[in-house]
Structure formats: C-alpha cells, structure tokens
Amino acid sequence: MAAFVSSAPALAEGTLSEQDFLSDSPVVLSASRLAQPLSRAPAAVTVISREMIEASGFRQLVDVLRLVPGFLVGWSGGNTPAATYLGLSDAFPHWMQVMVDGRSVYNPAYGQTDWRGIPLTLDDVDHIEVVRGPNAANDGLNSMIGTIHIYTRHSATTVGDMVEVLAGDSLTRELDVRHGEASQGGSWRLGAVGREDERHAVAQDRAEDAQLSFRGDFSASTQDSLMVQVGLSRGLWRGTNVGQLAYDDQHAEYQSGFGNLIWTHAIGEGREWSAQLSHNDDQSREAIPLPAPLDPISGNFHTTISAATLTYLDRSASRWRSSLSGEYRVHEVQLPGLFATNNYLRDDILRLSGAVEWNPFPALVGHAGAMLERHTDTGRVDVSPRLALNWLPARDHAFRLGVSRGTTSLELYANNTDIRYTVGGALYDQLIKSTQKLGAEKIDNVELGYLFNSASAGLSLDARVYHDHLFDLASLVPIGYPSSFSSGQTQTYTNSSAVSVDGLEFQATWHPVSKGWVTLSQSWISRDSSPGAPYHPLATPHYSTSLLAAYPVATAYASIGIYHVDRIEWISGDYESRYHRVDLRLEKDWRVQDGVVKAALVLQSAFGGEVESFSEYLYKNQRLEHRGYLHLRYEFS
Amino acid sequence: MSSQGRFKILLALRAHVRHLWCGQAWPRPRLTAARVAIAALCLLVLGPCLAATNVTIVVPDSGAIYRETADALYAGIAEDASWQVRIQAMSERRASPREELVIPLGISALQAVLGEEGSTPVWALLVPREAIERAGQLQGSRASHPLSALYLDQPIERSFRMMRAALPGATRAGVLLGPGSIGQLEALRAASKASGITLEVEPVRRSEELLPSLEALSMRVDLILLLPDTLVSSRSSLQLLLLRTYQLHLPVVSYSLQLNQAGTMLALYAAPGQIGREAAARLLAADRKRGLHPPASDYPESFTVAINRSVALSLDIALPPDDLIHQRIEKGAAP
Numbered sequence: 002m003a004a005f006v007s008s009a010p011a012l013a014e015g016t017l018s019e020q021d022f023l024s025d026s027p028v029v030l031s032a033s034r035l036a037q038p039l040s041r042a043p044a045a046v047t048v049i050s051r052e053m054i055e056a057s058g059f060r061q062l063v064d065v066l067r068l069v070p071g072f073l074v075g076w077s078g079g080n081t082p083a084a085t086y087l088g089l090s091d092a093f094p095h096w097m098q099v100m101v102d103g104r105s106v107y108n109p110a111y112g113q114t115d116w117r118g119i120p121l122t123l124d125d126v127d128h129i130e131v132v133r134g135p136n137a138a139n140d141g142l143n144s145m146i147g148t149i150h151i152y153t154r155h156s157a158t159t160v161g162d163m164v165e166v167l168a169g170d171s172l173t174r175e176l177d178v179r180h181g182e183a184s185q186g187g188s189w190r191l192g193a194v195g196r197e198d199e200r201h202a203v204a205q206d207r208a209e210d211a212q213l214s215f216r217g218d219f220s221a222s223t224q225d226s227l228m229v230q231v232g233l234s235r236g237l238w239r240g241t242n243v244g245q246l247a248y249d250d251q252h253a254e255y256q257s258g259f260g261n262l263i264w265t266h267a268i269g270e271g272r273e274w275s276a277q278l279s280h281n282d283d284q285s286r287e288a289i290p291l292p293a294p295l296d297p298i299s300g301n302f303h304t305t306i307s308a309a310t311l312t313y314l315d316r317s318a319s320r321w322r323s324s325l326s327g328e329y330r331v332h333e334v335q336l337p338g339l340f341a342t343n344n345y346l347r348d349d350i351l352r353l354s355g356a357v358e359w360n361p362f363p364a365l366v367g368h369a370g371a372m373l374e375r376h377t378d379t380g381r382v383d384v385s386p387r388l389a390l391n392w393l394p395a396r397d398h399a400f401r402l403g404v405s406r407g408t409t410s411l412e413l414y415a416n417n418t419d420i421r422y423t424v425g426g427a428l429y430d431q432l433i434k435s436t437q438k439l440g441a442e443k444i445d446n447v448e449l450g451y452l453f454n455s456a457s458a459g460l461s462l463d464a465r466v467y468h469d470h471l472f473d474l475a476s477l478v479p480i481g482y483p484s485s486f487s488s489g490q491t492q493t494y495t496n497s498s499a500v501s502v503d504g505l506e507f508q509a510t511w512h513p514v515s516k517g518w519v520t521l522s523q524s525w526i527s528r529d530s531s532p533g534a535p536y537h538p539l540a541t542p543h544y545s546t547s548l549l550a551a552y553p554v555a556t557a558y559a560s561i562g563i564y565h566v567d568r569i570e571w572i573s574g575d576y577e578s579r580y581h582r583v584d585l586r587l588e589k590d591w592r593v594q595d596g597v598v599k600a601a602l603v604l605q606s607a608f609g610g611e612v613e614s615f616s617e618y619l620y621k622n623q624r625l626e627h628r629g630y631l632h633l634r635y636e637f638s
Numbered sequence: 639m640s641s642q643g644r645f646k647i648l649l650a651l652r653a654h655v656r657h658l659w660c661g662q663a664w665p666r667p668r669l670t671a672a673r674v675a676i677a678a679l680c681l682l683v684l685g686p687c688l689a690a691t692n693v694t695i696v697v698p699d700s701g702a703i704y705r706e707t708a709d710a711l712y713a714g715i716a717e718d719a720s721w722q723v724r725i726q727a728m729s730e731r732r733a734s735p736r737e738e739l740v741i742p743l744g745i746s747a748l749q750a751v752l753g754e755e756g757s758t759p760v761w762a763l764l765v766p767r768e769a770i771e772r773a774g775q776l777q778g779s780r781a782s783h784p785l786s787a788l789y790l791d792q793p794i795e796r797s798f799r800m801m802r803a804a805l806p807g808a809t810r811a812g813v814l815l816g817p818g819s820i821g822q823l824e825a826l827r828a829a830s831k832a833s834g835i836t837l838e839v840e841p842v843r844r845s846e847e848l849l850p851s852l853e854a855l856s857m858r859v860d861l862i863l864l865l866p867d868t869l870v871s872s873r874s875s876l877q878l879l880l881l882r883t884y885q886l887h888l889p890v891v892s893y894s895l896q897l898n899q900a901g902t903m904l905a906l907y908a909a910p911g912q913i914g915r916e917a918a919a920r921l922l923a924a925d926r927k928r929g930l931h932p933p934a935s936d937y938p939e940s941f942t943v944a945i946n947r948s949v950a951l952s953l954d955i956a957l958p959p960d961d962l963i964h965q966r967i968e969k970g971a972a973p
Contacts, residue, residue, distance in 0.1 A: 022866060026899070592850070
C-alpha cells in the first residue's frame with residue numbers, strides 16, 4: 002500500500018484522466034472557419050490551395066491568380082503587377098475586392114491593389130478563394146467582377162523554425178526566416194523576408210523588398226479566440242508605381258504597415274459572433290520630373306484604411322443559415338499629384354449586409370443577400386443584392402442559377418481628381434478635373450453554373466456561363482473648363498460608359514493518385530465591340546488557358562504550369578500582347594532528424610518569353626525571358 | 639405497516655443520505671417516546687435493510703460531471719432497500735469498516751481511495767481504461783483493494799461500427815498512435831478485421847512528429863480515428879490536428895462531446911449520466927451471495943453518437959440520421 006501511495010502522483014501524471022474525455026475544448030472549427038461546399042455556394046469560387054501555390058513555382062503572390070479561369074496578370078513598370086478578371090482594365094484595376102484574413106488591402110486612393118507591397122509572403126498563405134463574378138452582396142466595396150480572399154496559415158500549423166534561401170537568374174535573391182511557438186494558451190509566429198529581383202535585363206526594374214509579419218492565435222476561453230496580426234513592408238522599386246515613367250532613375254519607395262485583430266466568440270455549434278478591428282497605412286514616394294519649364298509632379302501618396310466590423314453567423318439550423326454584418330470604415334488619402342492639395346481627403350463608409358440560405362429540401366438551396374453602403378464622400382447609398390438557387394439533383398452534380406448586382410465605389414480618386422501642370426507654381430494646363438460626385442459603377446450579372454465532384458473518381462468540374470452588363474462606368478469626357486489652357490483638352494469623369502460581356506469558363510481537376518493531380522482552367526469571353534462601344538476591341542482576351550499538373554516522379558515531385566492568353570491590349574498600354582508560357586519545377590524532400598529539408602529547382606518561361614502586358618518607355622516590347630532559380634528550405638523544430 | 643407507510647420511511651432514509659451529500663451535519667435527534675416507538679417500528683419493518691449492502695460513492699469536491707454521475711447512480715439504486723448508499727465528498731471522506739464497496743468517481747478520487755487502509759473492493763467510474771491498468775500496475779502484488787471499473791472509454795470495435803454506420807463509403811481509417819494509445823494497436827487490428835475497414839497507423843513519439851505523421855497518414859486514409867492520448871489529443875495538438883485534417887478534407891471521429899463541438903465530425907462516447915445509470919443497473923445485477931462481488935472491469939454498454947453537422951456540411955459529407963446510425967451500431971450491421 003505504501004508503495005502505491007508514494008507513487009500515487011504517478012497515476013495522475015502522464016496518464017489519461019476523465020478530464021481528457023470530459024473537459025471543454027476550445028472550438029477550433031468555428032462557423033466562420035468552415036467553408037461552404039462549392040456545390041452549395043451562391044457564386045462560382047476557385048480555391049487555390051497551398052499545394053497548388055508550391056507546385057506553380059511562382060514567387061510573387063499576384064502570379065498565383067493565373068490559375069483562376071479568366072484571370073489576367075500583367076506587369077507595368079517592370080516590377081508593378083496588376084491583376085484583373087475579364088480584361089477591360091488599365092494598370093489600376095479597381096473592380097476587385099482583395100482581402101487578407103478579412104482585411105481589405107486595396108488602395109483607397111485608386112481602388113487597385115499594390116500587390117508587391119502587401120506585407121505577406123507566399124509562405125504565410127494557407128489558401129486563396131477567388132469569387133468569379135460579382136460578390137458585392139457579401140464583400141461590398143469593389144467586389145464588382147470578383148473578390149480575392151487570401152487566408153494566412155494558422156500559427157498552430159507553423160510551429161518550429163524555417164529558413165529558406167533562394168537564388169537564380171535576373172539577380173533574384175531571397176531569404177525567408179520564420180519562428181513559431183505554441184503553448185496551451187495559443188500559438189504565434191514571426192517571419193521576416195528580404196528579397197530582390199529584376200524582371201528584365203534591359204530595363205530599370207530592379208526591386209528590393211523587406212517584410213516582417215507576426216500572427217498570433219490565442220484562446221481566451223473554450224468559446225473565445227483571438228487572432229492578432231501585425232505586418233510591415235518596405236520596398237525600393239526602380240521604375241514607377243503610379244504609371245508615369247518619365248526618366249531613367251525614377252523609383253518608388255513604398256512602405257506598408259497594418260494591424261488586424263479578430264475576436265471570435267462561439268455561441269454554440271454553428272453560431273458565433275466576431276469583432277474585427279483593422280488598420281492599414283501605406284505610402285509611396287516617387288518624384289516625376291516633367292520637361293522644362295513644367296514643375297515636377299509628385300507621385301507620392303499616403304493612404305489609410307481603418308475599419309471596425311461586427312459579424313454574426315448562425316449556421317446551427319439544418320434548413321436556415323444566416324449572417325449579419327455591420328462595419329464602419331474610414332478611408333483617408335493624401336495624393337498631392339492628383340488632388341492638387343496636400344490635404345487628406347476622407348470617406349466615411351457605413352456598411353450593413355445580411356444573407357440567408359434556405360434549404361427546404363436536400364436537393365435545393367436558396368440564397369438571398371444584400372449589402373448596403375453609405376459614403377460620406379459622395380453622400381451616396383449603394384445597394385448590392387444577390388439571389389441564387391442551387392439544385393443538387395444527384396450526389397455528385399449541382400447546378401446554380403444566380404442574379405446579382407455589384408457596385409464599385411470609384412474610391413476617392415475619380416471624385417476628387419485635379420491633375421494639372423504648373424510652371425513656377427502657377428497653373429499651366431488643366432488635364433483632368435472632377436466636376437461632380439460620381440455615382441457608383443455597376444454590374445448586373447446573370448449566371449448558370451454546373452459543378453461535378455466525384456471523390457471516388459478524383460474528378461471535379463466547375464463550369465459557369467454568364468452574362469455581365471457593366472454600366473455607369475467612369476469615363477473621361479472633354480469639358481471646356483477652362484478653355485484658355487494650352488491643350489484645350491481638359492477632361493472630367495462621368496458615369497457614361499457601358500459594356501456587355503458574355504463568357505464561358507471552367508476549371509477541371511483530376512487526382513489520379515494521392516499526390517498527383519492536374520487542374521485545367523479555361524475561359525472564353527465575348528464582348529460587345531460594336532462601333533461606338535467603349536474599350537479597345539482587344540481590351541478583353543477572347544480566351545485564356547492555364548494548366549498546372551504535379552506528379553511524384555521516383556522520389557521527387559515534378560510539376561508543370563502552362564499559361565496561354567490570347568491577344569490583349571491593356572488600357573493605357575500601347576502594346577498588344579499574346580503569350581504562351583511554360584514553367585517547370587522539380588522538388589525533392591529529405592526527412593532529417595529534426596525536420597525536413599526541401600530543395601526545388603524552378604524554370605520559368607522555359608520555352609520562350611511572356612510578352613509583358615504594359616509596355617511603355619523602357620519597357621516597350623519587353624519579354625519575360627526564361628529564367629531559373631533554386632531554393633533550399635529547412636524546416637525544423 | 640402498509641406499503642405506503644413503509645415507502646415514507648424509505649423516503650426519510652433517502653433524505654438522510656441526501657443530507658450527507660450536501661455535506662451538512664447530521665442533526666442529533668431528541669429522544670422522545672414517540673421517536674423511540676418509531677425507531678422500534680423501523681427496526682421491525684426494515685429488518686432486511688440492516689443487512690443492506692453498504693456502498694460509498696466518493697466524489698471530488700467540485701465538478702458538474704461528478705454530481706451528474708453520482709445523482710444518476712444514486713437514483714438508480716437508492717430506492718432498493720437492500721442497498722445503503724452514501725455519497726461523500728473527497729474532503730469529507732471517512733472510510734468506514736461497514737463499507738462493502740467504494741465507488742470513486744474520477745482519477746483523483748480513485749487515487750485517494752486506493753491510498754486508504756483496508757481492503758474494501760473499489761469499483762471506479764469516470765476513469766479511462768489506461769488509468770485503471772496503470773493503477774493496477776502501481777498496486778502490483780501488494781494490492782489490498784480489489785479494483786475494477788466501468789471504463790469511461792468506448793470499446794474500439796464500437797468506434798469501427800460507428801464508422802461503418804455513418805460513413806459506409808469509408809474503407810480506410812487512420813490512427814495516430816501516441817505513447818498513451820500505442821497499447822491499443824492489437825485492439826485496433828481486431829476491430830479493423832471485424833469491421834472490414836482497413837487500418838492504417840502512424841506512430842507519434844514527440845509533438846513535433848504530429849504533423850509529419852498526419853501528412854503521411856492522410857494520403858492513405860478516408861478518415862482519422864482519434865483515440866484518447868496525452869500527446870496526440872492534447873489541447874495544443876488538437877488545434878493543429880483539426881485545422882490540418884479540415885484542410886485535407888479528412889473527417890475526424892473522436893471520443894467526446896467536447897471534441898465534437900471543437901470540430902470533429904463524429905464522436906462516440908458515454909455521457910456522465912449514462913455512466914451513472916448503467917453503473918446502477920450493473921450494481922443491481924451484481925452477485926451478492928456471500929457478500930458483494932463488484933462488477934468486473936468492462937466498457938459501458940451505453941453510448942451516444944454526436945454529429946457536428948456544420949463540419950459534415952462543410953466537408954460535403956452526407957450523414958444518415960442520428961437514430962439510424964445508432965441503430966446500425968447497436969445491431970452491428972452494415973448499412
């Protein structure tokens with residue numbers, strides 16, 4: 002007996018107890034973390050997994066969007082990327098909402114996204130969900146033709162250390178380091194990246210970036226979780242960040258910082274509310290000298306977005322699911338070169354949105370949702386509704402019929418533009434002058450989708466045929482204000498354009514073996530190009546294709562990416578591009594005592610160059626010639 | 639005495655037991671002629687009760703699960719006059735030489751009871767099988783208290799029956815075996831063979847191995863069966879496990895309601911109230927010829943299936959109705 006008593010603590014220590022069975026556990030898969038199956042979603046969604054990102058060999062976040070049907074990626078100024086859907090865009094696509102963990106990262110001045118400046122590395126990314134088509138009913142601002150949701154990895158999945166070095170052609174260098182820890186109370190990681198590269202050997206487009214990012218996930222109780230993110234990035238980009246390349250040594254110094262806090266409270270299975278606070282601060286410094294006697298134009302901008310969001314989700318009932326969200330957001334922009342003032346312009350935005358999903362029968366799912374937004378900059382209230390019906394007639398098959406309206410806010414730029422040439426500070430020429438507060442640009446969409454997903458066959462298909470009518474689009478029209486300027490071509494923005502687009506697209510994925518897969522994305526677009534229709538006939542590519550395949554080869558892992566885009570001319574670009582690009586990647590992993598070593602060799606544009614989409618000045622007729630790089634990665638505990 | 643009167647006296651005795659449960663001092667009665675007469679009558683009518691089997695339930699000082707279990711156990715046997723049941727909080731525990739069986743609830747109560755002098759048999763509730771086996775090993779040959787238990791765990795073969803019942807298309811189950819569950823390997827193999835579900839296992843010796851082992855396992859299986867294990871199913875491991883399996887579209891089958899609420903798609907468990915009720919039924923059926931023979935160690939017959947339908951929906955997995963799954967498990971029949 003004495004022996005047992007003296008060893009009594011040993012019974013409790015290291016042994017399972019009733020607490021291991023019966024004590025509360027933190028809710029991990031909360032309502033907001035559980036994605037809706039694509040077959041039941043109200044819109045077409047492409048999911049880019051981490052596995053696809055790695056297999057693609059892409060090192061720039063924006064390039065990953067080439068894997069989405071209908072998406073285009075172009076590079077302006079050599080190192081400044083742009084991404085759009087359907088075409089119809091210049092170097093500043095503003096019809097897409099881009100969010101990282103629920104935080105908008107678009108530029109509130111222009112509405113576009115400074116992809117390279119987001120304090121986010123591909124190592125941070127867990128997966129990307131791209132909504133193809135309007136999603137303003139859910140995501141509001143700018144979700145007119147699509148929404149890109151980027152989700153970073155939970156810090157519990159990145160515990161330990163990681164070092165990665167990369168080197169290759171075109172002066173490409175990169176060093177990534179990460180450290181993560183976990184305890185009973187939560188987990189966190191801190192990562193840092195330094196990189197430099199250049200896109201063309203003949204043009205000034207060398208870029209250097211440094212980034213720091215932190216993510217912590219903590220459990221305050223079994224029902225309450227807290228996610229904290231902080232990030233900083235700093236870039237020196239030779240070339241231009243505002244689309245006006247005027248001299249050889251022109252460059253932009255870019256800085257970005259953000260904080261993001263999400264508190265989630267699980268009320269019960271499938272029900273939760275969450276509160277999110279976020280703040281972005283982005284600034285770019287760039288001088289644009291003009292021919293004498295004109296004064297130089299400032300390419301500087303400083304923007305902030307501050308947002309407080311409260312969301313309630315209820316997915317507890319078997320037939321009804323609902324969500325309700327309210328947000329107060331403030332955009333502040335200082336853009337002296339385009340607003341002719343050093344003052345900050347401000348837009349206070351109040352957003353309310355709600356959605357219900359009704360599942361009256363197992364084979365039928367109905368969706369209704371709407372977003373209401375009020376802007377103080379224009380005094381405008383916009384409503385973006387959506388209705389959708391999903392029919393699941395058989396186990397692996399689903400059809401979707403949806404109608405929706407989306408809007409874009411045009412942001413502060415188009416409503417407050419005042420671009421002028423000055424000489425000695427005196428007005429010399431007025432190029433663009435906003436004379437009225439514009440209404441929202443809008444899109445009406447109707448679409449029919451079909452989804453097939455057979456787990457046993459390892460085959461899935463997501464197809465969509467759609468008709469989009471975009472109207473009240475902002476266009477420049479000449480005005481006689483004032484008539485005495487040298488050019489006599491002063492212009493202003495009006496809601497005066499419209500265009501219709503019809504399209505068919507699909508994405509098919511096949512998993513013949515557990516680590517082997519192929520995904521094919523195809524898009525055909527037909528656009529109203531009658532005489533008098535806005536936009537250049539080539540502003541939309543008739544078709545685009547991407548194929549990414551990965552397969553285990555002996556003890557290695559090989560992948561190939563093929564990207565083909567029909568002729569396109571981006572607005573404000575002066576060169577028609579059409580490209581066919583093939584990327585190859587070979588990876589080998591070694592399990593070592595305390596971790597994993599991974600080596601990968603990547604060859605981009607293996608059989609010829611991709612013609613850059615924006616071509617002006619030094620970049621005219623530049624091609625992305627074949628290039629390779631090698632990276633080594635060591636993850637250890 | 640009428641049966642009604644006898645029932646009232648039983649109720650009075652039950653109230654006395656409840657007094658003990660509430661931890662209040664036993665009131666000292668004042669002797670009056672009437673009370674002496676009633677006592678005499680009680681002795682006459684309740685003669686058999688004096689020979690009642692004396693059982694003490696030992697519970698930790700706080701915790702709703704212990705109260706729920708104790709209440710269910712008490713309610714199940716207290717109305718049988720041939721049992722005399724006391725419920726004692728651990729802090730007020732006084733072993734009595736009249737005790738014929740001590741029922742500790744939970745591992746701390748078990749530990750306290752096994753440390754007492756005497757040789758009263760101990761029948762543990764709310765204790766996992768692994769802890770009972772460990773306690774037996776620690777007592778060794780010098781064991782003074784005969785020890786058995788109604789385990790908290792569910793039998794592994796029942797978990798396999800549930801997988802067959804709920805996920806007929808799943809043919810390969812994966813298990814991560816940590817230090818606390820590696821001993822279940824033979825039982826897993828037997829259950830796998832009986833159910834027709836192929837078993838795949840990966841060892842996890844250190845927390846750093848959890849993710850690589852899960853990645854390796856995920857390529858070979860249709861679902862993950864999570865077993866109780868101080869490493870694999872610890873609170874810090876659980877988050878990683880649930881996040882990664884969800885990314886991999888792998889459903890997880892677990893062993894508690896709490897884990898089901900945290901994010902496993904299915905769970906098989908016996909709730910505290912079920913354990914208490916089943917313990918009462920097993921006690922009533924126990925052999926009491928020549929003294930009480932405590933029930934042998936066994937898994938519970940009772941079980942509950944919990945389904946996290948939000949997770950199932952997100953994984954796009956259609957599950958049968960709850961009652962159908964339950965029926966299939968009980969019958970052990972393939973759908």
